[in-house]
Amino acid sequence: MSQTLSVQLRLRDLIVSGEMPPGERLSEPSVAERLGASRTPVRAALARLAEEGLVEPIPSGGFAVRSFAEEEIQDAIELRGTLEGHAARLAAERGAPAAALAEMKRLIARMDEATSPPIREGNFTDYVALNAHFHELLVETAGSAVVARQIGRVVALPFASPSGFVLAQAALPEAHRVLTAAQEHHRGVVEAIEHREGARAEALMREHARLARRNLDFVMRNQESLRLVPGGALIRRRSWA
Amino acid sequence: MSQTLSVQLRLRDLIVSGEMPPGERLSEPSVAERLGASRTPVRAALARLAEEGLVEPIPSGGFAVRSFAEEEIQDAIELRGTLEGHAARLAAERGAPAAALAEMKRLIARMDEATSPPIREGNFTDYVALNAHFHELLVETAGSAVVARQIGRVVALPFASPSGFVLAQAALPEAHRVLTAAQEHHRGVVEAIEHREGARAEALMREHARLARRNLDFVMRNQESLRLVPGGALIRRRSWA
DNA sequence: CGTGTCGGGGCTGTATACAGACTGTCCTTT
DNA sequence: AAAGGACAGTCTGTATACAGCCCCGACACG
Numbered sequence: 001m002s003q004t005l006s007v008q009l010r011l012r013d014l015i016v017s018g019e020m021p022p023g024e025r026l027s028e029p030s031v032a033e034r035l036g037a038s039r040t041p042v043r044a045a046l047a048r049l050a051e052e053g054l055v056e057p058i059p060s061g062g063f064a065v066r067s068f069a070e071e072e073i074q075d076a077i078e079l080r081g082t083l084e085g086h087a088a089r090l091a092a093e094r095g096a097p098a099a100a101l102a103e104m105k106r107l108i109a110r111m112d113e114a115t116s117p118p119i120r121e122g123n124f125t126d127y128v129a130l131n132a133h134f135h136e137l138l139v140e141t142a143g144s145a146v147v148a149r150q151i152g153r154v155v156a157l158p159f160a161s162p163s164g165f166v167l168a169q170a171a172l173p174e175a176h177r178v179l180t181a182a183q184e185h186h187r188g189v190v191e192a193i194e195h196r197e198g199a200r201a202e203a204l205m206r207e208h209a210r211l212a213r214r215n216l217d218f219v220m221r222n223q224e225s226l227r228l229v230p231g232g233a234l235i236r237r238r239s240w241a
Numbered sequence: 242m243s244q245t246l247s248v249q250l251r252l253r254d255l256i257v258s259g260e261m262p263p264g265e266r267l268s269e270p271s272v273a274e275r276l277g278a279s280r281t282p283v284r285a286a287l288a289r290l291a292e293e294g295l296v297e298p299i300p301s302g303g304f305a306v307r308s309f310a311e312e313e314i315q316d317a318i319e320l321r322g323t324l325e326g327h328a329a330r331l332a333a334e335r336g337a338p339a340a341a342l343a344e345m346k347r348l349i350a351r352m353d354e355a356t357s358p359p360i361r362e363g364n365f366t367d368y369v370a371l372n373a374h375f376h377e378l379l380v381e382t383a384g385s386a387v388v389a390r391q392i393g394r395v396v397a398l399p400f401a402s403p404s405g406f407v408l409a410q411a412a413l414p415e416a417h418r419v420l421t422a423a424q425e426h427h428r429g430v431v432e433a434i435e436h437r438e439g440a441r442a443e444a445l446m447r448e449h450a451r452l453a454r455r456n457l458d459f460v461m462r463n464q465e466s467l468r469l470v471p472g473g474a475l476i477r478r479r480s481w482a
Numbered sequence: 483c484g485t486g487t488c489g490g491g492g493c494t495g496t497a498t499a500c501a502g503a504c505t506g507t508c509c510t511t512t
Numbered sequence: 513a514a515a516g517g518a519c520a521g522t523c524t525g526t527a528t529a530c531a532g533c534c535c536c537g538a539c540a541c542g
Contacts, residue, residue, distance in 0.1 A: 268492085268493065269493075270492080284495095301493090302493060303493070303494075
């Protein structure tokens with residue numbers, strides 16, 4: 001693995017895990033020393049993280065760890081809904097290969113399994129992986145590199161990803177109801193794509209993303225569950241400074 | 242201006258103008274020598290252009306000038322329509338400041354002027370500038386940094402921008418009709434935002450982008466007009482290699 | 483004549499040196 | 513005592529040196 005990639009991944013981990021608090025200045029020399037690399041790969045890694053949106057350039061030069069207003073995350077989630085809706089509509093309008101549809105149904109069935117009793121340890125992480133896979137497959141099925149790339153950029157923000165809040169949601173009293181609704185959306189989208197119902201597929205994915213917004217609402221009222229959200233330490237409550 | 246930025250802009254010009262043909266390999270030393278900078282800023286500039294999508298990493302290392310399939314551009318334009326529709330809907334739902342609406346109306350009026358007789362030299366370039374400004378203002382009015390950033394990334398591809406085909410469209414026999422339709426869309430969107438009609442605003446912006454797809458269709462059948470399109474040299478006709 | 487191997491050239495990734503700009507502090511002056 | 517200026521430390525932007533890798537071509541051998 002290249003030094004650049006290594007620095008990028010480790011730095012992202014440090015940020016997302018909250019070890020680097022929002023606002024912390026990241027100077028090239030300090031990061032270089034901390035991660036044991038020279039300035040050149042550190043510089044490249046910082047530039048990429050800035051592209052992702054996890055750090056931002058500050059006026060005095062260099063970068064700082066970003067923080068995110070709750071509204072901003074709501075916007076990002078809704079935007080993901082719109083983009084995934086776009087992808088679903090494309091898949092429906094242009095037709096999806098039977099193999100892709102079958103695979104999506106299989107994933108849905110396995111998510112059903114993972115969320116039905118008996119509840120075992122690790123069921124939720126199984127669900128998270130399956131869910132992520134489902135969403136990726138949906139985007140791929142749309143068959144547009146441009147769209148896939150764009151969605152990838154939105155999802156790069158950890159809390160905007162389709163699985164960002166699923167883990168925290170386990171602590172939610174309505175966890176079961178939300179999961180049932182989510183699975184109903186999944187089923188509906190596949191059916192809509194199969195029947196070439198573009199508008200329905202699009203509407204469903206938009207509504208699907210609203211579940212994440214509900215989860216965010218809840219998590220913001222529950223500081224303990226916030227720690228289960230990747231990047232949760234970067235979220236600032238409504239109206240700080 | 243920094244060397245990095247200078248190299249980035251000049252290299253982009255060389256690519257978009259067609260001086261660097263698609264497929265041409267861009268090695269750091271060659272670009273550095275050609276543009277009179279050292280490898281360090283060249284490297285940074287290439288990375289940014291890769292982010293924009295104008296160049297792509299090639300397996301043997303380094304980058305090459307990208308080419309774009311017609312379908313890909315159609316996809317990018319439709320995606321822009323969806324995103325601008327999203328922005329318009331947000332503006333409508335959340336309400337737009339009166340000043341922004343007034344400014345948009347003013348821009349529309351000036352576009353009317355620019356497209357009505359007497360046709361002067363430069364009318365079209367006026368229109369292009371006003372149109373670009375209108376679209377930027379619309380995005381800004383949505384009031385979401387996340388959405389603005391995302392749209393900016395799609396629009397970075399020159400032919401996906403709202404004004405990409407307007408200039409070439411001047412050669413189109415239906416130029417006047419298309420412009421009239423576009424202005425009708427502009428008027429309708431402002432009205433919809435003003436009346437808080439989110440769905441209408443969104444639908445109009447989507448339809449608006451379809452005009453660009455029509456223009457692309459035409460331009461692809463008219464090699465001369467293709468040269469008026471920024472980045473036209475990068476477009477490859479349906480099914481090359 | 484075809485194939486395999488060896489060598490050279492060029493390229494990327496990385497480290498590091500250096501110049502200019504900036505920030506923050508401390509001292510001096512009013 | 514407060515304000516302004518000078519200085520030191522640090523940072524970024526840039527250039528450049530160096531190592532390892534890959535690709536291509538040439539040459540020799542079967």
